[in-house]
Amino acid sequence: MTRIFNGGMDRRGFMAGTAGVALAASMPRAAKAAPKRGGHLRVAIGHGQTTDTLNPGTYSNSFMTSVSFPIHGRLTEVTADGALIPEVAESWEASADASVWRFKVRSGVTFHSGKTVTATDVANSINFHRGENSTSAAGPLVAPITDIATEGDDMVIFTLDGGNADFPFILSDYHLTICKADGDSIDWRSGDGCGSYVLKNFNPGVSCTMERNPNHWRDDVAWFDSAEIIAIVDQNARTTALVSGDVDVADRLDLKTVGLLARNPNIQINSVAGTQHYTFAMDTRSDPFSNNHARLALKYAVDRQQLVDKILFGYGSVGNDHPIGQGQRFYNSELEQRAYDPDKAKWHLQQAGLDKLEVRLSAADAAFVGAVDAAVLYQAAADNAGISVTPVREPNDGYWSDVWMKKPFAAVYWSGRSVEDQMFSTAYQCGAAWNDSFWCSERFDELMVKARSELDEARRREMYHEMQAIVANDGGVVIPMFANYVFGNSTKVAHSDQLGSNWDVDGMRFIERWWMA
Template identity: 45%
Template sequence: MQYLNRRRFMQLSAAVAASGFAPGFARAEGKRGGHLRVGLAGGSSQDTLDQLTYVSDATWIFSSNVRNNLVEIDELNQQVPGLAERWEVSPDATRFSFFIRKGVTFHSGKTLTADDVVASLNIHRGETSQSPAKEEMRDVVDIKADGSRVDVTFSTPNIDFLSLVTTFNFGILPVADGKIDRLTKDGTGPYMLESFEPGQSIILKRNPNYWKPEAGFFDTAEVTFIEDDAARMNAIRTGLVDVVNKVDLKTASVLKRVKGIRVEDIKTEQFNSFAMMIDTAPFNDNNIRLALKYGVNREELVKKILLGYGSIGNDHPVGVTNKFFNSQIQQTEFDADKAKYYLKQAGLTRLDVSLSASDAGFPGAVGSSSLYQSSAAAAGININVVREPNDGFYENVWLKKPFATVFWGKLASVGLQFSQAYLPGATWNETHCNLPQVTELIRTARGIVDETKRGEIYHELQSVIHEQGGSIIPMFTNFVWAVRDNVQHGPNLQNDLTLDGLKCFQRWWFA
């Protein structure tokens, strides 16, 4: 089979543009078989196979399709058995017992054991761990295997641990001589990794021995990274690929009229953000943070950037569709006079700040930043928009520059959403949040099993972060992707990541 590598993609694109010919696509018979071609925005030349560094759509593909987790999220967005066929949680949420599925093999042929699970969990522990979940694993006192059961014991309750092990950093890897090779291609997932060229392509081949027979319909799948919006839209329009993520919203209405293509719009809790490091001047003054929050015209961003494919945000990470959403918090709206008032409280009449922006931060981030610059100017705030390269944005800008564009997908629980972004020791604490009240509330919520009582704390957390945090969250954005008509899927779609939680490779099929 001839794969569509980057050079071949460019050759075909040029040929199509010159001839005006749109190549057709042969329909596969039945639900199994075929070669799925995906045009994906979200890759970087600095991506690796190390799941402790996963921050992009490209690397999340490995976690979702090459590897498996103990607990997984299904198309109904519910926790379901993965490599753990069942689990038990102690009444006080300090001990979690996972009963490991028998008869599972890695792509290499090695049989999955409880020792693989223990070693895979242990890479997230300890002061020297590079895991973004190190903070959540800080209170683990013991991980041990007892036959096919693995027990994880915490010194304090952690109700979010089941959600944590569903995340893309927690794929189970094979252990050899007591060690884990984090760069291994091996896994237990529905697809084997044939090749990986960072920032260019990924090729997957169906695992014939996958333990879950109802998943993995395509024989092979290929991802070509196409960061340019126009090129990606042209690829789906002309039939060079079967699926694209991140439809260019400005041309979505045109794409909808192309015969043989469906544009799908999925409501999510993904949000776009301007993140300020609150331990860095001038953002260490909450008056400055409030001035910047009132300087954003949120309605304008939703209208002009999202073109209606989303909704207004209110500077905390819980979406309006979430059962823990606090509807009592007053919506922050653009108000130049209030922004000026808070500047005055900070002893200023004018503010100059630089905002690092890239469409890798979120689609439309550069345009959003320009609109933000314009609205904030009415309050005496001069925002210098620094356009950063797309490639390497998450390695070189995010978590390094004090004011930057970024997006967050929906995590497996509200507790994780708070702890991974707002605890002082969290790797992804992009705002350098160190507010004592936030830390105390997050840790308290972990220990509350009663959902109603825990929800009250989540409501308070939203209020504090809204009022004092460094996240300017102006909008929640839908997933908008496009598929050719011969690509089919079920009625339900996972909405934490694009393309059905990036499980389109295993859940979708050709008609």
């Protein structure tokens, strides 16, 4: 075996991550004092629906992600600066071809019920997402695993169907929680985790409360005595709660008024560039989206810069119809940037055998803030190309269960992923549970398998570049913009200047990492 990791893995040495630095828009403040324990954190999250469950395979929004990270542990963790560190795993090593990975389970880690975390718990937790009958959103991530074995109580051996240099990063995914073994499966219903906070109350789509775990193995996290997460999908209500002091943190701020909000001396505004992107997903199984010329017509009919200016108010950048961010290791900077071009859109309509195109575009703030306005702007721009886009305002509650992947053309937000393979296998692999355009490409899937096992970086880059080009030119998703994470916190709350960009609000680790000022 070849030792890969035992301590801190620098992202520059192994994997260029997507960390971002918070841009504080508030008034300058004195240097932060060292973290201290105490206080109750109140958080308003702009997601959450009554169909949410504690089943880790079903997590699909920021409400559940913010609940999951504090109460559950994972084998690995992506830090605020994009490095990979051990969490429930103490160390790991890989075979020379990166197809067999041995993870040593950290000693002294216990579930909130008091049971010691063992290799069996880890194996069952990952196996929970595997298998032909799995409906887990993490199914594609663990599909390359052909076998999971244990040695004693503290060693888990993963055998893959090929080499995968990114495998430890994949195990940091928020779905891959370590839960207590229950027969051949896991006990997820009780919420009995091994994280730094203990779940006290869970009201799906409404609220969640938790208290610090006094028996947690780490002493550098979990500074608050307790925390409460409140689902407030309405943006005005969420912002008002932050301004009034009813909550200490609010995500997904109104970018139209964030400049005004920044003048409030009691609020800090944070803007972090990362992999978050907003999309319009087309169901490629149905007409007209089954025709790639029709899809390309829709891609040329959207004014990307206008959306960045009027929806993101400059807090982001134009997208190029693929999900890989500019800061990622294998971003294809050589791919021609697609621009708004009504004439090209008309040409593609002609190639599709159409003289006009009429589509309905479902949107709601639950998809992303400003999604309905974005659909209206799309409508105006597409009209110049002979395309009629009719915006359909959908209800916020139930959007992810009743609209996303149900309606043929819908607005979607994606947080992105730490590594390219993770993003592609989650949302673009043929048959993946979250492939929201139901798109399939034999060449793309072939490259995806080859790229993850290719250890020569130059050849790997070529493969990922081609994959981005395939998605941009043939895929079923319009990706017009990448959006910064913009969130606010009361100055009563403190955090590091370095904020994670792999997910929203400090990588969704804010409850563990932040403290009362």
